Amino acid sequence: MEKFTIHTGTALPLRRSNVDTDQIIPAEYLKRVTRSGFEDGLFVAWRKDPEFVLNQPQYKSASILVAGADFGTGSSREHAVWALQNYGFSAVLSSRFADIFRGNSLKGGLLTVILPESEIEKIWEQIEKNPKTKISVDLVAREVRYEEKILPFEIDDYTRWRLMEGLDDIGLTLQHGDKVTDFERKRATFMPVTLTK
Amino acid sequence: MGKTLADKVWEDHVVHRAVGEPDLIYIDLHLIHEVTSPQAFDGLRLAGRKVRRPDLTIATEDHNTPTIDIDKPIADPVSKIQVDTLRKNAKDFGIRIHSLGDVEQGIVHVVGPQLGLTQPGMTVVCGDSHTSTHGAFGGLAFGIGTSEVEHVLATQTLPLTKPKMMAVNVEGVLPAGVTSKDIILALIAKIGTGGGQGFIIEYRGSAIRELSMEARMTICNMSIEAGARAGLIAPDETTFNYLKGRDHAPKGADWDAAVAYWKTLKSDADAKFDVQVDLPADSLAPFVTWGTNPGQGVALNDVVPNPADIKDEAARGSAERALVYMDLKAGTPMKQIKVDTVFLGSCTNGRIEDLRSAAQVLKGSKVSQGVRMLVVPGSARVRLEAEAEGLHEIFLAAGAEWRQAGCSMCLGMNPDQLKPGERSASTSNRNFEGRQGKGGRTHLVSPLVAAATAIRGTLSAPSDL
Numbered sequence: 001m002e003k004f005t006i007h008t009g010t011a012l013p014l015r016r017s018n019v020d021t022d023q024i025i026p027a028e029y030l031k032r033v034t035r036s037g038f039e040d041g042l043f044v045a046w047r048k049d050p051e052f053v054l055n056q057p058q059y060k061s062a063s064i065l066v067a068g069a070d071f072g073t074g075s076s077r078e079h080a081v082w083a084l085q086n087y088g089f090s091a092v093l094s095s096r097f098a099d100i101f102r103g104n105s106l107k108g109g110l111l112t113v114i115l116p117e118s119e120i121e122k123i124w125e126q127i128e129k130n131p132k133t134k135i136s137v138d139l140v141a142r143e144v145r146y147e148e149k150i151l152p153f154e155i156d157d158y159t160r161w162r163l164m165e166g167l168d169d170i171g172l173t174l175q176h177g178d179k180v181t182d183f184e185r186k187r188a189t190f191m192p193v194t195l196t197k
Numbered sequence: 198m199g200k201t202l203a204d205k206v207w208e209d210h211v212v213h214r215a216v217g218e219p220d221l222i223y224i225d226l227h228l229i230h231e232v233t234s235p236q237a238f239d240g241l242r243l244a245g246r247k248v249r250r251p252d253l254t255i256a257t258e259d260h261n262t263p264t265i266d267i268d269k270p271i272a273d274p275v276s277k278i279q280v281d282t283l284r285k286n287a288k289d290f291g292i293r294i295h296s297l298g299d300v301e302q303g304i305v306h307v308v309g310p311q312l313g314l315t316q317p318g319m320t321v322v323c324g325d326s327h328t329s330t331h332g333a334f335g336g337l338a339f340g341i342g343t344s345e346v347e348h349v350l351a352t353q354t355l356p357l358t359k360p361k362m363m364a365v366n367v368e369g370v371l372p373a374g375v376t377s378k379d380i381i382l383a384l385i386a387k388i389g390t391g392g393g394q395g396f397i398i399e400y401r402g403s404a405i406r407e408l409s410m411e412a413r414m415t416i417c418n419m420s421i422e423a424g425a426r427a428g429l430i431a432p433d434e435t436t437f438n439y440l441k442g443r444d445h446a447p448k449g450a451d452w453d454a455a456v457a458y459w460k461t462l463k464s465d466a467d468a469k470f471d472v473q474v475d476l477p478a479d480s481l482a483p484f485v486t487w488g489t490n491p492g493q494g495v496a497l498n499d500v501v502p503n504p505a506d507i508k509d510e511a512a513r514g515s516a517e518r519a520l521v522y523m524d525l526k527a528g529t530p531m532k533q534i535k536v537d538t539v540f541l542g543s544c545t546n547g548r549i550e551d552l553r554s555a556a557q558v559l560k561g562s563k564v565s566q567g568v569r570m571l572v573v574p575g576s577a578r579v580r581l582e583a584e585a586e587g588l589h590e591i592f593l594a595a596g597a598e599w600r601q602a603g604c605s606m607c608l609g610m611n612p613d614q615l616k617p618g619e620r621s622a623s624t625s626n627r628n629f630e631g632r633q634g635k636g637g638r639t640h641l642v643s644p645l646v647a648a649a650t651a652i653r654g655t656l657s658a659p660s661d662l
Contacts, residue, residue, distance in 0.1 A: 017514070018515050020490065022627070026635075027610045031276055033236065045631050073390050078233070078236075078324075078344060079343075098391070099425075100340055103341075117511075158217055170351045172356075174351070176354075180249075187225075189454075191225060194314065194445075
């Protein structure tokens with residue numbers, strides 16, 4: 001995974017709440033067996049509307065998505081994270097994220113940042129006024145900056161460290177291999193197995 | 198201070214704990230299907246890793262599989278590749294798989310419990326958000342993404358931060374015609390699709406204890422629609438009776454040891470929940486959705502709400518967009534809404550009891566002219582059980598289609614889809630835009646309402662017949 005420290009770019013205002021992962025990428029795109037190439041499915045139903053914000057030229061090079069509350073509800077599909085990344089987004093700002101989507105994003109290096117709803121509204125107003133506004137998402141300092149604004153955000157130390165180092169979660173867990181083996185020795189014998197012994 | 202049931206199961210599975218790190222949690226059962234696993238197996242291959250515990254892993258084909266002509270190759274070439282990929286991965290990594298045509302094939306969340314693999318006190322994961330279903334047995338079960346699927350395959354553990362605890366209390370007696378589907382739809386309408394974010398929900402109270410295992414699974418299944426990654430119900434005699442004698446349930450002395458442990462699995466009297474929500478059973482009624490998220494629901498006797506009455510700006514905007522998408526006008530009685538399709542099935546309501554209750558309503562009646570009704574059993578076993586009871590004859594005589602098992606029209610990854618503009622009454626779990634097919638419009642309902650709606654052609658309860 002690529003290291004994430006500070007990302008600076010322009011942003012796109014998605015003024016919708018409750019954006020579910022079926023909207024981020026519909027099921028028909030989930031039949032693929034790869035991790036890349038999902039950008040064509042991103043918000044595909046909404047993109048048919050020429051007025052939809054992704055179709056507006058002033059936001060074409062945006063790399064930060066600023067979304068309404070409860071972003072990423074519904075299906076656990078990690079394809080939603082891949083689609084956003086494949087399209088060119090490095091970070092998503094919202095006042096609330098669905099739990100599974102947030103977990104997936106932080107596993108995959110898409111930084112999801114929680115800011116107060118009032119601040120999301122101010123960012124929308126700013127980028128609608130000036131789509132060229134540069135926004136910095138600084139994981140090191142745990143803050144979002146634009147113009148004169150500095151907005152602190154919270155993220156747990158462990159996730160921050162893992163993202164900043166670009167570490168492989170599985171590799172980290174395998175360091176505790178002995179503990180897993182010890183745990184397995186103590187499991188109750190009545191627990192089910194799927195294969196016959 | 199006492200512990201909640203979820204606390205107890207969590208503590209029993211901590212492999213490693215350190216300050217400033219998530220807990221490393223052991224996973225007792227990993228369910229796999231074709232959609233969210235291919236990239237995980239690719240990851241294992243790239244890193245030269247093996248599956249740590251193939252004997253705690255089981256795969257089934259469900260999302261892409263057709264529900265007709267299952268003896269022929271899958272027609273959609275992309276779906277076929279995905280299913281073939283799962284078969285190859287299962288073979289390469291030594292994982293048990295139930296493929297299309299196998300008697301144990303079916304929706305992953307129907308198959309696990311039916312085999313007796315889902316048991317109280319276990320941790321269960323699957324790359325599918327409806328894994329919360331398995332919490333009905335009194336364990337911790339949650340949906341995971343593909344990176345986490347790979348993590349569990351490689352390590353049989355997951356690093357997790359313990360969620361907060363929410364108690365949902367449903368005390369009293371449910372009125373006639375009110376099902377567990379109505380309880381969960383009413384709950385989601387009350388707390389919202391984000392109400393359970395960051396929580397594990399424990400469903401409690403006398404109305405919950407009276408429910409069958411199938412009905413409990415329906416409630417826990419839709420915990421995710423309230424934003425909660427997991428939902429659970431304390432195991433009791435209903436749970437033990439359901440499990441006894443199933444293929445993978447403990448036998449002999451193991452059974453006694455298991456039951457002794459299972460009986461300890463309940464929240465202590467002085468357990469502290471971070472949030473309590475009361476949903477009095479006698480206040481509930483058949484419930485349906487009008488919008489494009491599962492929280493946009495009302496009682497079937499009610500009318501389509503007016504967005505102007507919604508105070509919250511974001512919720513109002515969302516309701517306005519939903520009414521446009523659903524082609525509905527505020528103030529329209531829900532019972533006047535005409536449907537084209539009725540879908541009975543899914544991991545929410547595709548179990549034998551769901552088919553029985555719908556068949557009872559349909560018996561001797563006909564599906565309304567111009568309405569298509571699809572009955573899709575949750576698993577091949579459910580289908581066989583239903584046929585042994587003659588339920589299929591009731592559905593067929595009514596003019597419904599009797600299909601093979603799978604996820605089917607819940608998400609339309611196979612050919613079972615709504616056409617643009619078509620409207621369904623669906624026993625599934627999501628009414629998102631385009632969920633059941635591009636431009637399709639979905640009303641979430643219970644199996645009883647689905648059956649009555651099929652007969653009348655408009656959203657209806659059996660009491661309207």
